[in-house]
Amino acid sequence: MVCDPEPIVSLNVGGQKFTTSRETLCKDGSSMLARMFSGALPSRRDEKGRVFLDRDPKHFRLILNYLRDGDICLPVCSVELQEILHEALFYQLDGLRLMVSSQERWLPNSAVQLRTSISEQLQNDCQLQNAVDLIVDCAFGTAPYKDTSQIPAQSTCVDVAVRESAYNPLHPQNQLQQQDETLYVAFQQRIQIKGETKCELFDAKHESHLLHHDGQLSYDPKPYGVDHACRFHIKTMQVYRHHCVSALSAKHQRWRDCALYIVKNINAVKWGLDLCGFRDVAIPVHSMQVNSTTDGAQSAVLVNIRFSVQLAL
Numbered sequence: 001m002v003c004d005p006e007p008i009v010s011l012n013v014g015g016q017k018f019t020t021s022r023e024t025l026c027k028d029g030s031s032m033l034a035r036m037f038s039g040a041l042p043s044r045r046d047e048k049g050r051v052f053l054d055r056d057p058k059h060f061r062l063i064l065n066y067l068r069d070g071d072i073c074l075p076v077c078s079v080e081l082q083e084i085l086h087e088a089l090f091y092q093l094d095g096l097r098l099m100v101s102s103q104e105r106w107l108p109n110s111a112v113q114l115r116t117s118i119s120e121q122l123q124n125d126c127q128l129q130n131a132v133d134l135i136v137d138c139a140f141g142t143a144p145y146k147d148t149s150q151i152p153a154q155s156t157c158v159d160v161a162v163r164e165s166a167y168n169p170l171h172p173q174n175q176l177q178q179q180d181e182t183l184y185v186a187f188q189q190r191i192q193i194k195g196e197t198k199c200e201l202f203d204a205k206h207e208s209h210l211l212h213h214d215g216q217l218s219y220d221p222k223p224y225g226v227d228h229a230c231r232f233h234i235k236t237m238q239v240y241r242h243h244c245v246s247a248l249s250a251k252h253q254r255w256r257d258c259a260l261y262i263v264k265n266i267n268a269v270k271w272g273l274d275l276c277g278f279r280d281v282a283i284p285v286h287s288m289q290v291n292s293t294t295d296g297a298q299s300a301v302l303v304n305i306r307f308s309v310q311l312a313l
Contacts, residue, residue, distance in 0.1 A: 009037070012050040016057035020064050027067045030264055032092045032125065041125070059087050066096050074100065092125075094267055128265070131258045132272045135309050138195030155280070155312035158195040162259045164188070164244050164303040166236060166294050170217060182294065183217060184208060184236055189244050191255045202252045206243035236294050240302060263288055263305050278311040 009025060011018045026034040035041045036051075044052045053060075062084065066072045074081060081100055088096040139156045166184035191202040209220040211231060219234040221227060224242050226234060248256065262269050263285060270281045286306040294300040 010048075010050040012046045012048075012052045013057040013060045014053070014055050016060075017050070018057070018060060018064065024064060024067050027070075028093055028095065030092065030094070032090070033067075055087070055090065059084050063087060063091060063093070063096070066093065070095070072096075072099070089271070092265070092268060094265075097267070125268075127257065127261045128268055128272055130254060131262050131265075131269055132276060134193065134255070134258045135195075135262075135269075135273065135311075136276065138193050138198045138200065139309075139311065140195075140197060154196075155310070156196045157311075158193065158309040160194075160259050160262065160305070160307055160309065161190070161192045162256060162303055162305045163190045163301070164240070165299050165301045166240060167299040182236065183210065183219065184239075184294065184300070185210070187240055187243050191252060191259065193255055193259070200255055202255065206247075208239055208243075237292065240294075244302075259305060260290075262309070263307055269309075273309075273311055278313060280310070280312045282308075282310040284308055284310070 007021055007023070009020055009022055011020070022037055025037045028034055032041065036043050044054075046052045059080075062072055074084070085097060085100045088094075088100060135158050138158045165188050166186075167188060168185040169182045170185065185208050187206040187208070189202070189204050189206065191200075193200040209223045211218055211220040213231075218231045219239055221231040221234060224234055224238060245253075245256070262283065266283045266285075270283060273281045284307060286308070287304050288307075289301060289304040291300070291302050294302070
């Protein structure tokens, strides 16, 4: 998660001013605050230009302390614990949610509050909404559902798989010796989301664009939007991201984003499906491999994710 370099941030939380650093706000990369201050989510501003959060500021100091230190002293009062849990769900802080939920003195008697919080997430978090819609669509048909009574009562399962790999490396004599990097000729990408009513499949081979100059091979800079003089500085991971991420169609990008979001935010997705009226929701993960480098092998696996979404009405 990459945040704006401006170090100090002023926030207006329900009319109360807070000042902190972007580094603190981005500590938990999967949280709503980190995605907001990295530009992935839109933000509102007040008349003084401060980021505005329409929330009760009562527990926001505790939220910031949790992000700073990774740990906090929780109150004894069960009502306050329920309020903090509500805020942890809204800000998508799974670590804080688990800390509150593990307190023996806390009793889960605020189901309405929890559902309200997830409802707010579904409205404010497009990634969560897209993930829930895609699962329901593949499992039961057209999504989104506002009334689950129209869906046939049954148990079902949606299988999701994303596999991306670089393969067929060039002979070592053709490698860029000054970078000691293996050039890969092609990338294989497969995205599959299979449910009872629909199976979405994208299976493609992406060819690298190579350039031969003065006895050396390098990636041709033109397709990757860089200057010709920088061709020796193009890395295999840049080429991979171009083919398997940036150049995807909007539909295939949505499938890929949803799969990665679900496997990284399992609890939020389970709550979202529960809010939609489903029960017995389980998301067993069979494989979760995401690499940031290639190792020069004959076939370097960069992403290998497989999981199932089980649910019933």
